[in-house]
Amino acid sequence: MLLWIVSALFSTESICIATVILCLIRYYIHRKWQRLQKLGIPHEPPSLWNVGNMRGVFSTDTVCQKMLELKRKYGLVYGCYFGLEPCIVIHDTDMLRQIYTKEFHNFPDRQKLLTRLHGKDMNHGLIVIRGNKWKRIRLALSPTFAIMKLKQTFTIIDHCLARTLKILDRKSSSGLPFDAKRVFSNLALDVIVSSALGTTVDTQSSGGRDTRLMTELKNLFTRGFAGPVGMLCRITRDELIGNAMLMIGAGFDNSANVMTCMAHCLAFHPNIQVKLQQEIDDTFRDKGCFDYDSVKGMKYLEMCVNETMRLYPVFIRNGRVCRKDTVVNGLYIPKNMVVKIPVYFLAHDPDYWEDPWEYKPERMEDMSQIDPMRFQPFGFGPRGCIGMKFAEMEIKMALCLTLREFSFSPCEDTPRPPLKTIFKMALVPKEEFRLKVTRR
Structure with missing residues (x-):
């Protein structure tokens, strides 16, 4: 009986079926990981090992250094994959200001993932x-x-x-x-x-x-x-x-x-x-x-x-979901695309803040000189x-x-x-x- 089960599991037909299923899964993942490339948005190559590009994204020990590298490599706009889902990371403060205010009617909501994390009551x-x-x-x-x-x-x-x-x-x-x-x-x-x-x-x-x-x-x-x-x-x-x-x-x-x-x-x-x-x-x-x-x-x-x-800051990043196809400062953002706002990095960006890891209250003396996109503790x-x-x-x-x-x-x-x-x-x-x- 045991030999029959083993032979059935490792029969030619079973191996062929498993191979086809794995190929279909890999093809599906590959298709999902083509969206940013089709939009012409630069990004790091995703991988299964990195769960797309997710590894390390919640570590404050590495997030600033990684985002600084990506910003200097790809510019103020680049993409990444959270698992299979693509998103666009925007450092450009003018674009962020438009998304928050002028284009708010097109970016009114946070991503659906949050509704699955917080439970029924918190929904x-x-x-x-x-x-x-x-x-x-x-x-x-x-x-x-x-x-x-x-x-x-x-x-x-x-x-x-x-x-x-x-x-x-x-x-x-x-x-x-x-x-x-x-x-x-x-x-x-x-x-x-x-x-x-x-x-x-x-x-x-x-x-x-x-x-x-x-x-x-x-x-x-x-x-x-x-x-x-x-x-x-x-x-x-x-x-x-x-x-x-x-x-x-x-x-x-x-x-x-x-x-x-x-x-x-x-x-x-x-x-x-x-x-x-x-x-x-x-x-x-x-x-x-x-x-x-x-x-x-x-x-x-x-x-x-x-x-x-x-x-x-309270949060590492903020996010908005695009309600319909929108163009912001020449950037085409398709419907349902998630836009990531790197709140933590913007508050520590060495290109904007002098000695960003030092505690210097004097830098906050004239808030009219502080870009609210660089400092948004409450969104x-x-x-x-x-x-x-x-x-x-x-x-x-x-x-x-x-x-x-x-x-x-x-x-x-x-x-x-x-x-x-x-x-x-x-x-x-x-x-x-x-x-x-x-x-x-």
Whole structure:
């Protein structure tokens, strides 16, 4: 019986069938990998070993060097294959500006791959939905992030920060270092959950494992938001849940990463930290408190935050799908083609930024001289991050209150700048690190 099975598997007919199937698969792959060549777009030869051209694309250790090589070899526009799917990578800032704004009606959506990665509930989130549904939900959610609503959340942020200051005070008194990622992640989670759910949920005292937090998050999926977002009447329950998950996930992790990376930058640049603290002290002395207007008016703080987001952006790249055949600055882009925007590289391009791996807030002094295509921490155009103002306010307020009372410095084992990063759901430090904190 065994001999019969073996002989059947390796019979001439079986080998011929397998060979034909493999040839057809190889022919299909070859046809798919001809699209960029037919469009006349230069690109590196794809291969099965590289999964098209995908190997290494999510490694920040190699992505900048590789993109610099491709840019200098092929110019400001070239192609690549993500598996079998072709895409066009554009470094030309004029073309990117057109895609984001003037030609937005032809490039309104992100690629479909995202809808298969985030799960059923997240398919209702703003980052993946398309067309009229995106317009409707974006319009419904926009009032939640209006300036007047943001000003009302200041007391929530202030209340959450009071718990963070107590934690840092205990670390300072004991002389023990603190885990920067853990402290700022718990703070960011505390702020976003308290703001979104309209309730006080202390995630900091228990290291983010508060049982009440889990109860509130479970309630979210049965009753929706308790806070101001719950007043929305133009979106369905599933849409509300999907965007609630998006706001909590993106709002907590991305803000935490910026605060963590900025604390690291300031620890290794004490002169910058002292200058920032002087601005914080002057503002508090003049205003008597920190509110939306006083924090927004702090120029050097904004420079430091912007430089941190340039050095450690949230995403490696952005993307848009071409809705119909379009010509942008003479480049023909066919329907359904994915356009890749190399956000991380544009923020580190040595042809544009002097010493791109150095932390230099002064380069952000005159933002009118900074091309927004080179620095887009929250995206650009109509599909830019809806929570941008909230995130900036939370980050600036956290830094104002912590730096007014404390100073950061590195430990012996703290990794030196620039931090090595990896891409998970967003760009995050590759390893957790500790910092010393001392009361001023």
